[in-house]
Amino acid sequence: MTTTQPTTESTHRGRARIAEPGEGIGLDELALATRNHGMPLEALRYDVTPPGLHYVLTHYDIPALDPGSWSLELGGAVARPLRLTLDDLRSRPAVTSRVLLECAGNGRARLEPRPVSQPWLLEAVGTAEWTGTPLAPLLEEAGVSPEAVDVAFTGADHGVERGVEQDYARGLPLAEAMRPDVLLVWGMNGMPLPPQHGAPLRLLVPGWYGMAHVKWLTRIEVLETAFTGFQNAVAYRMRTGGDDDGAPVTRIAPRALLAPPGWPDFMTRERFVHAGPVTLTGRAWSGRAPVTAVEVSTDAGTTWAPADLAPADPAHPHAWRAWTCTWDAAPGPHELVVRAADAEGPQPTEAPWNRQGMANNLVQRVPVTVLDQPRGR
Amino acid sequence: MTTTQPTTESTHRGRARIAEPGEGIGLDELALATRNHGMPLEALRYDVTPPGLHYVLTHYDIPALDPGSWSLELGGAVARPLRLTLDDLRSRPAVTSRVLLECAGNGRARLEPRPVSQPWLLEAVGTAEWTGTPLAPLLEEAGVSPEAVDVAFTGADHGVERGVEQDYARGLPLAEAMRPDVLLVWGMNGMPLPPQHGAPLRLLVPGWYGMAHVKWLTRIEVLETAFTGFQNAVAYRMRTGGDDDGAPVTRIAPRALLAPPGWPDFMTRERFVHAGPVTLTGRAWSGRAPVTAVEVSTDAGTTWAPADLAPADPAHPHAWRAWTCTWDAAPGPHELVVRAADAEGPQPTEAPWNRQGMANNLVQRVPVTVLDQPRGR
Numbered sequence: 129m130t131t132t133q134p135t136t137e138s139t140h141r142g143r144a145r146i147a148e149p150g151e152g153i154g155l156d157e158l159a160l161a162t163r164n165h166g167m168p169l170e171a172l173r174y175d176v177t178p179p180g181l182h183y184v185l186t187h188y189d190i191p192a193l194d195p196g197s198w199s200l201e202l203g204g205a206v207a208r209p210l211r212l213t214l215d216d217l218r219s220r221p222a223v224t225s226r227v228l229l230e231c232a233g234n235g236r237a238r239l240e241p242r243p244v245s246q247p248w249l250l251e252a253v254g255t256a257e258w259t260g261t262p263l264a265p266l267l268e269e270a271g272v273s274p275e276a277v278d279v280a281f282t283g284a285d286h287g288v289e290r291g292v293e294q295d296y297a298r299g300l301p302l303a304e305a306m307r308p309d310v311l312l313v314w315g316m317n318g319m320p321l322p323p324q325h326g327a328p329l330r331l332l333v334p335g336w337y338g339m340a341h342v343k344w345l346t347r348i349e350v351l352e353t354a355f356t357g358f359q360n361a362v363a364y365r366m367r368t369g370g371d372d373d374g375a376p377v378t379r380i381a382p383r384a385l386l387a388p389p390g391w392p393d394f395m396t397r398e399r400f401v402h403a404g405p406v407t408l409t410g411r412a413w414s415g416r417a418p419v420t421a422v423e424v425s426t427d428a429g430t431t432w433a434p435a436d437l438a439p440a441d442p443a444h445p446h447a448w449r450a451w452t453c454t455w456d457a458a459p460g461p462h463e464l465v466v467r468a469a470d471a472e473g474p475q476p477t478e479a480p481w482n483r484q485g486m487a488n489n490l491v492q493r494v495p496v497t498v499l500d501q502p503r504g505r
Numbered sequence: 506m507t508t509t510q511p512t513t514e515s516t517h518r519g520r521a522r523i524a525e526p527g528e529g530i531g532l533d534e535l536a537l538a539t540r541n542h543g544m545p546l547e548a549l550r551y552d553v554t555p556p557g558l559h560y561v562l563t564h565y566d567i568p569a570l571d572p573g574s575w576s577l578e579l580g581g582a583v584a585r586p587l588r589l590t591l592d593d594l595r596s597r598p599a600v601t602s603r604v605l606l607e608c609a610g611n612g613r614a615r616l617e618p619r620p621v622s623q624p625w626l627l628e629a630v631g632t633a634e635w636t637g638t639p640l641a642p643l644l645e646e647a648g649v650s651p652e653a654v655d656v657a658f659t660g661a662d663h664g665v666e667r668g669v670e671q672d673y674a675r676g677l678p679l680a681e682a683m684r685p686d687v688l689l690v691w692g693m694n695g696m697p698l699p700p701q702h703g704a705p706l707r708l709l710v711p712g713w714y715g716m717a718h719v720k721w722l723t724r725i726e727v728l729e730t731a732f733t734g735f736q737n738a739v740a741y742r743m744r745t746g747g748d749d750d751g752a753p754v755t756r757i758a759p760r761a762l763l764a765p766p767g768w769p770d771f772m773t774r775e776r777f778v779h780a781g782p783v784t785l786t787g788r789a790w791s792g793r794a795p796v797t798a799v800e801v802s803t804d805a806g807t808t809w810a811p812a813d814l815a816p817a818d819p820a821h822p823h824a825w826r827a828w829t830c831t832w833d834a835a836p837g838p839h840e841l842v843v844r845a846a847d848a849e850g851p852q853p854t855e856a857p858w859n860r861q862g863m864a865n866n867l868v869q870r871v872p873v874t875v876l877d878q879p880r881g882r
Contacts, residue, residue, distance in 0.1 A: 144772075152529015155626075158538060158614060159774045162626050165542030168701070170566045180557035180699050181567075187771050189547045190558075237535060245772065249532075251539050289771040322557050324545070394564050394666040395521075395622065397536045 143370060144290070144484050147242040157237075157247040166251020172387040172411050175255070175447070176226065179316055182254030183338075184324045185231050185246060187296050188287030191344045195328040200312075204280070204349035207271030214328050217312060220261040225311060225334065226444040228255045228413045232337035232364055232377045236485030243485035250385060250492050255411075255448050258332050259315030264306045267350070272302070275352040279305040281331050281342040282349070292358050298342050299355020300333065309334050309446070312345070334446035335379050335415035337487065339364050366482040374482065380415025381489040382475045384422045384451065384468035388494050399496040406455045411448035412437065414470035421469045422451040428463035428493070429477055435466075459500035467491050520747060521667070521861050524619040534614075534624040543628025549764040549788050552632070552824070553603065556693055559631030560715075561701045562608050562623060564673050565664030568721045572705040577689075581657070581726035584648030591705050594689060597638040602688060602711065603821040605632045605790045609714035609741060609754045613862030620862035627762060627869050632788075632825050635709050636692030641683045644727070649679070652729040656682040658708050658719040659726070669735050675719050676732020677710065686711050686823070689722070711823035712756050712792035714864065716741050743859040751859065757792025758866040759852045761799045761812075761828065761845035765871050776873040783832045788825035789814065791847035798846045799828040805840035805870070806854055812843075836877035844868050 147154075153161075164185045171181045195214050203209040231252035236243055238250070267279070282297040304310065311332040314321055321327040326343025333340040339359060360376065367374030387409050390401035412422045422435040435453040455464075467475040479490035524531075530538075541562045548558045572591050580586040608629035613620055615627070644656070659674040681687065688709040691698055698704040703720025710717040716736060737753065744751030764786050767778035789799045799812040812830040832841075844852040856867035 152531055153535050154529055155614070156773055158530050158535075158624055159626060160772075161535060161538040162543040162624070162628050163545045165561075166539040168540045168563065168567055170569075171700070173569055178699055178701075180559075180561070180701055182557075184542075184557070186545065188769050189765075190545055192547075192550055237532070247535055247539070249536060249539050287768045287771055288777065293768075293777075322555055323548070324555075324557055388566075391664045391670075392565050394664055395537075396533055400665065400670075 145244040146483065147244055149241060151242070153237070153247055154244070157244060160246045164246055166248060167254045169251060169385060170387055172385060172409070176257055176317060177254040179256065179319070179322050179325065182256055182325070183229070183231060183252045185252065185338060186285065186324060187289065188285045190323050191284040191286070193284055193328060193344060198328050200329060200345055200348065202266060202270050202348045205273035205276050205352045206267075206350050208269070210266065210270050212266075214314065217261055217329065218314060222259055222261055223311060224257055224259045224315070225309065225332070225446065226255060226257050227332060227334045227446040228253070228380070228448045229338050229341060230380050230383070230413075232339055232486045233484070235479070235488045235490050238490060239479075239481055239485050239488060243483055245484065252338075253385070257317050258311060258313045259318075260311035260313035260332060262308055263310045263312055263331075264308060266312070267306065270350070272350050273352055276302050276350045277353065278302060278351040278355040280349040280351055280355045280357065281345060282347040283326075283342050284344040284346050289358060290362065292362075294358055295346075296342065296359065297357045298340055298359045299351065299357065300340060302350075304333065337377055337380055337415070339377065363484065364486060365484065366486050367484065368482050377486045380413065381487055382412070382414035382416070382419060382468040382470040383489045384410060384412040384466040384475065385492055386410040386464060386466045386494055389496065399494060401457055401496055401498055403457055403459050403498050403500050406457045407452060408435070408455050408464070409450065409452045410466060412451055412468040413448040414468065417471035419449055419468055419470050423467050424453050424455075425465040426455055426462050429465045457496075457498040459498050462496050462498060464494040464496055465491050522621040523860065524621055526618060528619070530614070530624055531621070534621060537623045541623055543625060544631045546628060546762060547764055549762060549786070553634055553694060554631040556633065556696070556699050556702065559633055559702070560606070560608060560629040562629065562715060563662065563701060564666065565662045567700050568661040568663070570661055570705060570721060575705055577706060577722055577725065579643060579647050579725045582650035582653050582729045583644075583727050585646070587643065587647050589643075591691065594638055594706065595691060599636055599638055600688060601634050601636045601692070602686065602709070602823065603632060603634050604709060604711045604823040605630070605757070605825045606715050606718060607757050607760070607790075609716055609863045610861070612856070612865045612867050615867060616856075616858055616862050616865060620860055622861065629715075630762070634694050635688060635690045636695075637688035637690035637709060639685055640687045640689055640708075641685055643689070644683065647727070649727050650729055653679050653727045654730065655679060655728040655732040657726045657728055657732045657734065658722060659724040660703075660719050661721040661723050666735060667739065669739075671735055672723075673719065673736065674734045675717055675736045676728065676734065677717060679727070681710065714754055714757055714792070716754065740861065741863060742861065743863050744861065745859050747860075754863045757790065758864055759789070759791035759793070759796060759845040759847040760866045761787060761789035761843040761852065762869055763787040763801075763841060763843045763871055766873065776871060778834055778873055778875055780834055780836050780875050780877045783834045784829060785812070785832050785841070786827065786829045787843060789828055789845040790825040791845065794848035796826055796845055796847050800844050801830050801832075802842040803832055803839050806842045834873075834875040836875050839873045839875060841871040841873055842868050
């Protein structure tokens with residue numbers, strides 16, 4: 129099977145299921161939720177997310193690859209196809225880059241009606257220090273055809289999705305693949321890339337949702353026609369009806385998240401704080417334009433106040449940014465809401481719906497009960 | 506608040522909810538499932554589970570502890586209370602031990618009716634190399650009262666559970682706490698303990714379910730009366746009715762798990778293999794007695810065949826053991842089932858039910874479709 133082979137039109141229309149109104153999460157969604165995992169939101173405290181706390185989404189199984197015998201093929205519409213071992217790649221110039229990743233399906237399980245897939249609430253996010261070598265010089269060495277339009281990246285992860293057996297593969301426009309900050313990555317937070325993050329080698333496309341950062345890379349193929357594989361043509365599109373093609377999912381829309389304050393109830397995750405000044409902190413990001421503001425509401429979105437947004441750090445243009453504000457918490461129930469804006473506009477309080485729940489940046493809402501009794505500890 | 510203070514009888518009866526027949530997983534259960542995570546079962550391939558793949562369960566939030574200012578208090582019914590910094594502990598004799606951990610709620614979400622709590626399927630398991638110092642010599646230095654019966658371990662994780670605000674705390678019988686293999690742990694797989702696994706210090710009680718291995722330790726208190734805190738008296742008991750006390754959850758019951766063969770469907774996790782010989786592999790363990798056998802059924806439990814069980818490794822008495830067998834897979838649908846036995850008896854194919862879904866070692870069932878077409882790759 130070649131993964132760049134177009135699948136049939138009928139297969140392309142294989143649709144994800146939409147849950148019935150009020151339908152609980154199914155065992156199929158739960159099986160994905162117990163395998164994959166989000167970043168517990170208290171980990172927003174870390175500038176760089178520890179690897180075991182970073183979100184993980186694996187479409188199929190985590191492949192067992194031997195880094196000693198593994199190699200990467202770079203071919204297709206190039207003058208000089210390459211085959212590269214891990215040692216070949218590691219002998220090239222290395223770059224370490226702090227980059228936020230977010231799954232395109234983040235927030236999906238809060239949509240109504242709910243698209244049935246990996247049921248993320250809001251935790252499918254993380255920021256790591258990724259170490260690798262730029263892709264563009266390798267493409268230049270291979271000699272890309274002047275007719276090239278896309279570059280297809282294929283991983284070793286193999287499975288079936290809506291009836292289509294495949295190795296996970298994504299196409300990326302050539303202009304994006306040639307960006308100097310696009311890396312082939314073998315390290316995470318100063319350690320070898322962990323198995324679940326794509327060992328021995330993954331792609332990093334800063335600013336794009338997670339589906340573009342292909343893990344367990346085995347093949348890079350330059351194409352003179354647009355890539356028509358499943359993960360571009362069927363999955364990761366913003367379809368609203370049953371028959372529209374939908375816009376492709378690309379760059380990360382703006383979002384702010386709050387580290388939930390105080391302490392939780394085990395089962396409901398409801399929060400409790402003591403009355404008085406409470407420091408609220410979190411992170412904000414956008415993959416499409418610089419973040420310009422974060423606003424916080426402590427009355428469920430009726431009124432908003434600006435948060436203090438940390439200045440953009442020129443050393444880490446693709447990392448999230450910290451924000452903070454002080455809340456004078458009065459006893460009683462409250463709903464905290466946060467929203468970011470970037471140079472292209474604000475994060476919507478009502479996110480537009482699509483059939484696969486993709487690129488949905490609805491706002492986080494955190495119910496908090498403020499207690500008036502003195503601190504118990 | 507002192508966590509060893511008995512809570513009231515009425516609070517002790519605070520009950521976990523049982524799902525209605527056919528009720529889907531709720532958003533509360535999902536919020537736990539997206540924060541915590543199991544070990545993807547293909548990671549059964551690793552003798553030692555990489556930290557980010559090891560199961561994690563956090564009752565409340567992951568605390569932010571500064572290892573530099575953190576210290577451990579050892580007090581209660583002792584002659585000489587101790588206060589120990591991380592440097593104090595690390596200057597003591599260090600031991601590294603390969604130990605399997607399993608959550609007492611593993612398998613809960615497959616029970617009928619379903620206890621509403623962290624909705625584990627079967628993945629709440631992992632084996633790591635834990636580095637720390639034995640607890641018993643510290644208790645001896647402190648001078649344990651001859652009247653002592655329990656040792657209470659308190660973590661920094663703070664929250665509310667069924668109405669009771671608490672720091673997570675567990676009591677352990679003194680005889681167990683004095684076992685030479687019980688450790689105070691600061692390292693995992695040769696690295697500092699990650700935040701989600703209890704940094705800077707956790708308890709390790711080999712052979713017991715995960716609730717005993719208290720994370721983010723701040724205090725150890727020797728008690729002359731039985732510990733009556735929430736996590737021993739209310740949670741982690743095998744109640745079947747509403748009013749019985751239930752037996753306490755202690756040591757891990759025998760279980761075998763199979764690394765699902767072939768490749769999965771993304772959404773259903775159904776497995777596919779090609780016809781012909783298929784090597785089945787997995788792990789088996791028990792915390793109560795040595796594992797004596799693993800059996801495999803490829804016809805949904807009608808017939809069973811013995812698997813090859815790796816010999817017990819005297820260097821790693823608390824690790825899981827590998828098993829393997831060959832399946833001559835004929836085309837069509839099959840259901841694989843595996844079960845372990847230890848010196849005290851076999852793993853039941855129908856697990857006894859209890860209200861909290863605790864210590865439930867029901868068998869794993871893996872539907873597999875065997876394809877008769879030639880390999881596609």
